[in-house]
Amino acid sequence: MSTIKDVANLAQVSIATVSRVLNNTGPVRSELEERVLDAVRKLSYQPNKMARSLRRSESLTIGVLIPDSRNPFFAELAKGIEDTCAAVGYTVVLCNTDEQTEKAIHYLNTLYQQRVAGLIVVSPGQIAAHLQRLLDRRFPLVIADRPLPLLETDSVVADNYSGACQAMQHLLGSEHRRIGLIVSDRYLETVRLRWAGVEDTLRMAGIALDNHLIYSKGDFLPQSGYAGAEMLLKQEHPPTAIFAFNDLMAYGVLHYAQTNGWQVPEGLAVIGFDDIMMSSYTNPSLSTVAQPKYELGQKAAEMLLRRFQQSNAPFQQIVLPTSLIVRASTSAAVKL
Missing domain, CATH: 1.10.260.40 (lambda repressor-like DNA-binding domains)
Structure with a gap:
């Protein structure tokens, strides 16, 4: 040795x-x-x-980086981490990076210097090189939500590819052929995988991808969903359905539709991705692809705690399944 x-x-x-x-x-x-x-x-x-x-002098403290504390998806994921860590005596320090590389690097360095026991990095952006430096030092590190394929470390993600396939198959099964897409930066692995699911599903259905039906300036927040809906629905031949790559952007689509005379789902079907808590309370309630948010956080914490005890164990890459949730925004409202 x-x-x-x-x-x-x-x-x-x-x-x-x-x-x-x-x-x-x-x-x-x-x-x-x-x-x-x-x-x-x-x-x-x-x-x-x-x-x-x-x-x-390592403390019983775990550092967690999330990209946007405004997004309920990350709040529920973080709760899964915190609950699991607290149950065995660890304290969680939560850092919000605002999707800013410099801020993420600052937090990584600060947490390491403060001698946290390990790190869980949720949806890492373009910081792979800095994470690799920590891994080279044998520092315990788990990636959650957005995979970084080039890093050899523990990771847990949802099946974004299958989730996007489920959303598109649902819309195609309802006879929609002009489907608008509201997407974000495709350098993100989650977006790339959802995009691949969209492309493959359309290809298998014999439908060509129409660039006029793509709004690529999404930022995962409602205002970009609103802007995307405006661009898509003002066209001479607008889509009959819109797939927003997360629920918050889908909320923006619903708001645009409601304030501009579009009937959902009769004139426009809308589907999102995530199934955050508010999605069942929108009007109409939002169809979406459910990610196991709490379980992602729970599993990430369990993997890090395991790494503390078994530092030489083989790395795990876990993919959790998604599920289609059909609500009123893509079908007639259910009468209770």
Whole structure:
């Protein structure tokens, strides 16, 4: 088994430098840091967990990064994390990144320097390189909601591809052929997978994708859903249905329809994605694809807690199923 001295010898640095890199306890030139991390990878070096805990004075605290605290989807996911961690004595520190890379990096560095026991990163943006640096230091880290395929770590996500297929099949099964799409940045893996589900479902139905029916400036908030509906429904040949890539944008679609004379679902069907709590209370109630939000958080926490106990266990990549929820926005209201 490799020792810290072996790492120092291979990297041609002092043992103190290796310790500073692995424990983030002092400044190290980037060139030396890369040599140390490269040596760690080549030697498959595993720091002594007990000794490292004593040196770093790790607390029973877990850091959690979420992209937007305004979105109820992330609130429910975070609750799953917090409930699971609290049950075994861990405190959760929640950090909202506002989808800003710089802010996310700042929180990652701060939480690491504050010696949290581990991190759960929900829907990471373009921070893969910074997460890899933490993983190179053998720091416990779990990815939730948006996968990062290039990172070798534990992750738990929903089946976004199948969920999008379910939404499109439902609309096609109701004889809709002109389906408007309100999407967001396709660099996000969740969006890319939903988009792939849309494309494959249309292809299997023999329907060509119409670029005039795509609004690609969505930001997962209602105002972009409203703007997307306005663009799509003012066309000479508007869609008969709209699939918004999350529920909040679908709310914006419903609001535009209600304030501009569109009858839902008689003149326009609307479906979202997430099934956040308010979706059953909109007027009309929103059809959507349900993600297991609480379970995503619960499973992420369980994976991190397992990693604390079994640091050398194989990484897990878990995909949880989605389910189609049909409500009044895509079908006649049910009479009770």
